[in-house]
Amino acid sequence: MGRVEWRFADLLGRPSRGGAKDPAADCAPVVSRVGLRTKIIGFLTLVLLVICVAYIVFTYFGQKERTTAELLETSRVLVLEMDAVWDFVSINQNAINYTSDGVYDYKSLHCAIAGKSVATLFSDRSDYLIRFTNLNPRNPYNTPDEYEERALKDFSENPQVTERYGYETMDGEPVFRYVSSMEVAQSCLECHGGPAGELDVTGYQKEGWSEGDIAGAVSVVVPTEIADASMRASVFSNVLFFVFLMLGLALLIYAVLGFLITSPLMRLSSSLSRMGGTGAGSFEPLLGEAGPEGGNRVASVSAYAASKEIDSLFVQFDSMAGRLSDLYSNLEFQVVERTDQLSQANEELKLQRQRVERINARLARDNRYKSDFLAIVSHEFRTPLTSILAFTEMIIDNVPESDTETLSQLEEIRKSGAILLEMVDNVLETARIQAGSERLNLELVDVSDVVGMVAAAQSAVAARKGVSLSTSVQADVPLLMSDWEKVRRILTNLTSNAVKFTPSGGRVNVEVSAGEAGKTVIIRVIDTGIGIPKDKQRLVFERFTQENMSTVRRYGGSGLGLSLVNDLVSMLGGEVSVESEPGEGSIFTVVLPVDSTDASREGSGCGQDNAD
Structure with missing residues (x-):
């Protein structure tokens, strides 16, 4: 009864009667020192951390994409401005190189010189770098670098490709590269058209290009330091806002969990401890008795009204505690009754085992008698059968071969005798093996x-x-x-x-x-x-x-x-x-x-x- 009483006392959160330490207490489960609210917040923190990392990655790549779009748009605008300068000079080429009397007077100013000069001035006065290049430049200054050469080859091999851009490092600094293709216009044929090899007005040999051919490319180099700093600041501010938002949400959840779950459960634990002070086998209901005229129960603890789930929990606990009390009050009687039944069953099993042992002994004796009988009978059969076979063989040897009928009959006798002798030998051997004498x-x-x-x-x-x-x-x-x-x-x-x-x-x-x-x-x-x-x-x-x-x-x-x-x-x-x-x-x-x-x-x- 001590063990059963300890189990019920342990359920109620109090020591067993008598004050002695029960050995079963060593097997009691270890009580966790971490609260439910802390576990939930820890899990939510882990989830929020994963979300935060995902948000940082998403924000970074989003800002990177927007920064790339801004740098690309800036590069395109610069190229359009250079094209406008080039076209302006090309349109006014006659006004520049002809006098008011209509006499041609070349002043060494044409569209290529104007465009390249403006690009050079712009590059010298800013952090940007703009220049014109092609695979066979007239001026070594316009020789393409590795990135520009790849772009020019792409433009030549695939007319559908008109621009190339991406991030690279120049002089140890990160930059944004943009290369846009230039097509040969009608105004370009005067200096770059046919026939190839003929000297143009500037003294260079013409390339023999046709309208629509790739004349070269405009290369723009934009430093990304400012854009990168702006991107990092934007990512940092977004992430900082998200972190503060998550922290606020975690604190709010922590407070709500404490109000709705942890606090009622702590009060429940306190009530259970007080209930453990009652007499053994009895309990104090956690909910009050039914009100007058069958009304609702009155809660004895104010936290019980926190939610319908907790109210339902305590109703179920009252029901369980009542059943446990009834079980405990009848347990001693049931143990005595079951002990008596078990003793009777053990006595019956003992008698059954004795009867089985007597039956087994009798069966073993009968089996031994059977084996002895078979061995004796088989042995007695073997001697006359051997004689019969011997005399049969002798008679067969003395019967003339012409007397086929007699020989056939004697052969049947010999065959039957041999079969019978084989059977007797097998029975005799089997009997010896079964008797354990072999x-x-x-x-x-x-x-x-x-x-x-x-x-x-x-x-x-x-x-x-x-x-x-x-x-x-x-x-x-x-x-x-x-x-x-x-x-x-x-x-x-x-x-x-x-x-x-x-x-x-x-x-x-x-x-x-x-x-x-x-x-x-x-x-x-x-x-x-x-x-x-x-x-x-x-x-x-x-x-x-x-x-x-x-x-x-x-x-x-x-x-x-x-x-x-x-x-x-x-x-x-x-x-x-x-x-x-x-x-x-x-x-x-x-x-x-x-x-x-x-x-x-x-x-x-x-x-x-x-x-x-």
Whole structure:
């Protein structure tokens, strides 16, 4: 009762009666020192941190994109201004180079010089750099750099591309590069048209361009230091605003959690502690009794009205506490009652066990009597059967070959006697194994000798049936530390079975080979007999079992031969299996260990186990 009382006291948050420390207290769960509100805020902080990082990344790339757009727009405006200067000079070229009398007077001022001069003046007076360039410039100053050369090649290879821009570093400073293509206009042909190689008014050879060809490009370099500083300031201000917003939201959630959840739960804990001071098995309701005329309960703690979920929680707790109180008051009686029932059940089980032991002893005795009876009867049968077979053989030898009818009858007697003698031998061997009197006589066994002896004994039977019997023993088969007689019985039963169930004209082959690593010897008896269906193969190693009754009537036998093989192989520590297809024959495989010493020790009591 002490353990049950401690469990209830622990539920109420107070020590068990008597003041002694209960050993079960060492297994009590560890109380967390972290509050619910702190855990929720910690989780929300982690979520907000992830959101903040995502916002920073989003803001940075957004500002980067806007900065790039502003720099691109600025570069385009500068190029348009340069184009306007170029076009202005080109339009007024005649006014510049002709006198008022209409006489041509070249003043070394044309559109290219004006545009490049304005670009140079603008670049000298600002942080921007503007210049004109092409792949084959007349002035080495206009030779393109690597970035401009790539842009000019793009313009030449793809007429659809008219501009190229991006960020690079020049003289260790980050800059924005913009290159815009220039097409040959009608006014350009005077100096750059055909025929190619002819000198123009400026003294340079003409390039032979046509209207619409790529004449070169305008290159603009804009420093990005101010734009980058502005971008960083914008990102910082946005992130700072977002962080303050998240902090304010976290504080608001913290306060709301404290008001709606943590505070009511803390008051609940206090109420439970006070409830733990009542007598054992009783409790003080957390909600008041029902009001007059069945009205609603009156809460004894003001926080209970915080929300309907908490009200529902305490209603359920009152119900649970009431059931626990009833259970506790009846627990002692139930424990005594169950203890009495358990004692009665134990006594009944004890009587049942004694009865089972007496029945097992009687069954073991009856089984031993049965095995002894079978052994005695089989032994007594064996002596007259041997005499009958001997006299039959003698009579057959003395009957003339012309008396076929008598020879046929004597052959039937001999065949039936041999079958009966085989059955008696199998029954006698099975009885000895079941009685536990069969032991292993270990010695060195040459399997080839055993195979030769069994083949010699079965060859006459096989010849009379017209069955071809052959043997094959590989040269690397080792000697066995095994029981010579039991190996012979295994081979004899398998070979005689194969001859028995193989029709005239069939074949039986005994093959012996060494197993893996030379630790086992594998014996296979292969025949071309009637075969065994798949669903019957697991039954052939059971006692007094054959495939069906038609097989018994046609071939005879008791169904003990393969069962005996299975028992003998098990005594030697080996395994036996069968592979067969109906009408195609069977393959019986026996795997024997090279050394059966361990099997001799482990199987010393196997006969008694089988008898039981």
